[in-house]
Amino acid sequence: MNYLVFGANGAVGSLVGRELVSADHQVFLFGRNGEELSELATSLGCRFSVLDACDISAVGDAMVAARSELGPIDGIVNCAGSVLIKPAHLTTADEWHYTIATNLTSSFAVTKFAPEVMAEDGGIVVLFSSAAAEVGLPNHEAIAAAKAGVTGLARSASATYASRKIRFNVVAPGLVKSKMTEPIWSRERSASYSQKMHAVDRLGEPQDIASLVSWLLRPENDWITGAVFNVDGGLARVRSR
Numbered sequence: 001m002n003y004l005v006f007g008a009n010g011a012v013g014s015l016v017g018r019e020l021v022s023a024d025h026q027v028f029l030f031g032r033n034g035e036e037l038s039e040l041a042t043s044l045g046c047r048f049s050v051l052d053a054c055d056i057s058a059v060g061d062a063m064v065a066a067r068s069e070l071g072p073i074d075g076i077v078n079c080a081g082s083v084l085i086k087p088a089h090l091t092t093a094d095e096w097h098y099t100i101a102t103n104l105t106s107s108f109a110v111t112k113f114a115p116e117v118m119a120e121d122g123g124i125v126v127l128f129s130s131a132a133a134e135v136g137l138p139n140h141e142a143i144a145a146a147k148a149g150v151t152g153l154a155r156s157a158s159a160t161y162a163s164r165k166i167r168f169n170v171v172a173p174g175l176v177k178s179k180m181t182e183p184i185w186s187r188e189r190s191a192s193y194s195q196k197m198h199a200v201d202r203l204g205e206p207q208d209i210a211s212l213v214s215w216l217l218r219p220e221n222d223w224i225t226g227a228v229f230n231v232d233g234g235l236a237r238v239r240s241r
Ligand SMILES: NC(=O)c1ccc[n+]([C@@H]2O[C@H](COP(=O)([O-])OP(=O)(O)OC[C@H]3O[C@@H](n4cnc5c(N)ncnc54)[C@H](OP(=O)(O)O)[C@@H]3O)[C@@H](O)[C@H]2O)c1
Pocket: 006, 007, 008, 009, 010, 011, 012, 013, 030, 031, 032, 033, 051, 052, 053, 054, 078, 079, 080, 081, 082, 083, 102, 103, 106, 128, 129, 130, 131, 172, 173, 174, 175, 176, 177, 178, 179, 180, 181, 206
């Protein structure tokens, strides 16, 4: 089967790409850091394309080009994203626009072109929200708004494209040890503070998230659409203390 992975350089994206390749699928990787992406793609034996996932027309062109190289696409995962932990009154206009673009515009871009590149018998799109979109955490206004937008986008697209058999599902992680969250988990005090907010008493590992994404991509798990999966150690819904 044929899959596209955006944000493929990231902790979750690279694991998803790796798992798909080991399951003998054809995978096209997309990322913005050409050097890292080319290294990853070479090690996995994948095709790749360097782009800014916020550039809607560049994403469209790259998806159409990937379809002509691989054939009809069965699944698309958008792992591109960022985090911003700042109260609204200290968030600059540029930070707001960047947060909305990396998280929400990139998800809109892959959604917009999915129908054009997907197989006749449909497929799946996996997008990323966050626990921060579901529970009020302090200093998360911009990222919570962007990630809540992703959930709304996916639910509407699930309805619009149901007749085309294209399904949209959302993964909403808690705090996962990846590149974007390194300033939090690499400092003992903030790591321990954040860990205590999760009922399952540890921070997330990229594998916690990649395992669910790989499961969602399997064609036999196709009775799921418009769903949001909290993979967050309980952060969004559970208070244990
Ligand atoms: N980690 C968490 O705690 C957490 C929590 C909630 C939600 N999430 C979401 O989970 C998803 C996966 O993130 P992760 O944990 O794997 O973090 P990560 O390791 O930091 O990966 C994020 C990737 O997104 C890429 N990216 C950002 N903006 C881009 C753009 N404009 N164009 C192309 N690529 C872009 C980054 O590229 P560079 O390599 O060039 O920086 C990076 O490779 C993201 O959507 C994130 O928002 C993560």
